[in-house]
Amino acid sequence: MTQDAAVEQQRPPAGIPSFDDDLHVDAVLVDPFPTYAKLRDAGPVVWLEKYGYYACARYDEVSSVLSDWETFTSREGVGFNQFFNGITETSLQTEGDHHDEIRQVEGCPIKKGPLEELKPRLKDFAENLVESLKGKDHLDGVADVAMAMPIEIVTDLVGVEGVTQEQMFKWGVAGFDSIGPLHAPRTQPALETMMGYMEFADENFPSNVREGGWADQLFKNGAAVGWPEDFARGVMNDYIYPSVDSTISAIGIGLLLFAQHPDQWDRLRADRSLLTSAIPEIVRLASPLQFFTRVATKDTEIAGVAIPEGSRVVVMYGSANRDDRKFENPDSFDITRDPAGHLGWGRGKHACLGKPLARLEMITLFNVLADNVERFHAGKYRFQPNNIIRSLGELELSITWAQEN
Amino acid sequence: MKIQIEYGMCDGHGECVIAAPEVFDLNDDGDEVILLDDSPAESLRDKVNAAIKLCPVAAIRVEG
Numbered sequence: 423m424t425q426d427a428a429v430e431q432q433r434p435p436a437g438i439p440s441f442d443d444d445l446h447v448d449a450v451l452v453d454p455f456p457t458y459a460k461l462r463d464a465g466p467v468v469w470l471e472k473y474g475y476y477a478c479a480r481y482d483e484v485s486s487v488l489s490d491w492e493t494f495t496s497r498e499g500v501g502f503n504q505f506f507n508g509i510t511e512t513s514l515q516t517e518g519d520h521h522d523e524i525r526q527v528e529g530c531p532i533k534k535g536p537l538e539e540l541k542p543r544l545k546d547f548a549e550n551l552v553e554s555l556k557g558k559d560h561l562d563g564v565a566d567v568a569m570a571m572p573i574e575i576v577t578d579l580v581g582v583e584g585v586t587q588e589q590m591f592k593w594g595v596a597g598f599d600s601i602g603p604l605h606a607p608r609t610q611p612a613l614e615t616m617m618g619y620m621e622f623a624d625e626n627f628p629s630n631v632r633e634g635g636w637a638d639q640l641f642k643n644g645a646a647v648g649w650p651e652d653f654a655r656g657v658m659n660d661y662i663y664p665s666v667d668s669t670i671s672a673i674g675i676g677l678l679l680f681a682q683h684p685d686q687w688d689r690l691r692a693d694r695s696l697l698t699s700a701i702p703e704i705v706r707l708a709s710p711l712q713f714f715t716r717v718a719t720k721d722t723e724i725a726g727v728a729i730p731e732g733s734r735v736v737v738m739y740g741s742a743n744r745d746d747r748k749f750e751n752p753d754s755f756d757i758t759r760d761p762a763g764h765l766g767w768g769r770g771k772h773a774c775l776g777k778p779l780a781r782l783e784m785i786t787l788f789n790v791l792a793d794n795v796e797r798f799h800a801g802k803y804r805f806q807p808n809n810i811i812r813s814l815g816e817l818e819l820s821i822t823w824a825q826e827n
Numbered sequence: 828m829k830i831q832i833e834y835g836m837c838d839g840h841g842e843c844v845i846a847a848p849e850v851f852d853l854n855d856d857g858d859e860v861i862l863l864d865d866s867p868a869e870s871l872r873d874k875v876n877a878a879i880k881l882c883p884v885a886a887i888r889v890e891g
């Protein structure tokens with residue numbers, strides 16, 4: 423059965439809890455947790471009528487589907503519409519040796535060696551940022567703090583000339599919105615924005631990339647393994663939009679969590695070795711990417727529930743990371759929690775490509791903040807709906823600075 | 828069975844540690860794999876294969 427046939431099959435399969443919830447309306451996108459709890463309680467697999475898809479909301483099933491790429495493939499796309507799902511120049515939507523080759527080529531600059539060289543630059547950036555914040559009375563935790571490092575640093579690292587940071591951010595937002603279902607109001611405009619991006623890419627890559635930047639390396643390393651230029655240009659998308667918004671989401675929500683949990687901030691300030699568990703704990707609770715999909719390559723089952731070949735299954739990272747079957751007091755923020763096992767970076771073959779960089783950005787920034795900030799005070803805040811990313815749009819923040827000693 | 832790690836590739840995802848904790852661990856920074864046993868017993872082959880299958884960057888290889 424093809425994906426389209428699965429969509430047409432509007433009647434719920436027998437014996438599976440079925441819901442008519444729309445995950446992509448604003449009210450659910452900004453506060454999905456009651457919906458997640460309902461889906462988790464209903465069973466290991468549920469049916470989403472609005473989509474004609476199966477969905478897994480519990481930890482164990484999300485984890486096992488993500489681990490088994492042979493049965494639950496990304497090759498038919500990981501999104502919610504056929505336009506996005508038809509993109510094949512990305513490790514995200516390929517499998518097997520082809521996936522590994524793309525991943526190895528595009529992963530080159532995001533490895534230990536290059537990241538080691540980047541460390542002093544990130545630290546300088548964070549220190550300058552914090553100094554500049556000290557002069558301001560009222561801060562927006564998103565615009566002034568969370569966005570600064572991912573946008574400035576990543577735009578520069580990728581190294582495309584003539585792209586403003588604002589443009590980069592817009593592509594980031596639209597890139598993720600373009601993954602949503604066609605019935606969601608954000609999807610069509612986002613697909614159009616991404617068409618504009620493709621035109622820009624055709625005209626400017628690789629002619630307008632900075633020598634030595636990620637884009638430049640990608641075209642060169644791609645050519646070395648025989649990629650046509652068009653293919654490398656497609657793979658470049660993997661740097662453009664996923665690299666910015668997801669990190670902004672995690673940093674912004676991290677600031678909010680520390681403002682709401684001053685005890686956790688005190689602990690981190692007193693013991694910086696906790697950064698290695700605090701950052702994963704932020705990413706668990708934030709789950710910047712809330713869900714993707716997979717397609718069954720054969721008749722199979724999940725937790726004893728029959729899943730016919732060709733069915734699309736929604737894997738709900740944001741819900742799995744709040745599952746009390748896996749995490750004790752899943753909604754509480756505990757920076758000493760065992761960092762292994764959460765699904766905030768995904769799992770298996772398609773786990774986050776940019777994780778080592780995002781992790782380093784966050785460790786560096788929160789470490790410098792811990793040197794300087796005694797207390798974060800959060801005022802009003804609001805989440806900004808997006809088809810895939812859960813992110814703050816605004817966060818009123820005031821800061822009690824630590825006394826210099 | 829002899830295991831080789833391409834350390835330059837490893838992202839520290841720790842998938843291998845979850846799949847085969849007898850064989851793999853992560854360093855204290857949580858950003859690179861530590862090979863606990865480079866010639867694990869045959870009984871661990873399934874777990875090692877699971878680790879290979881999960882590693883996002885194909886950094887684990889096995890001979891024999």
Ligand code: SF4
Pocket residue numbers: 832836837838839840841842843844851859860881882883884885886887
């Ligand atoms: S799964 Fe691969 S990338 Fe992750 S720690 Fe193990 S070897 Fe490294």
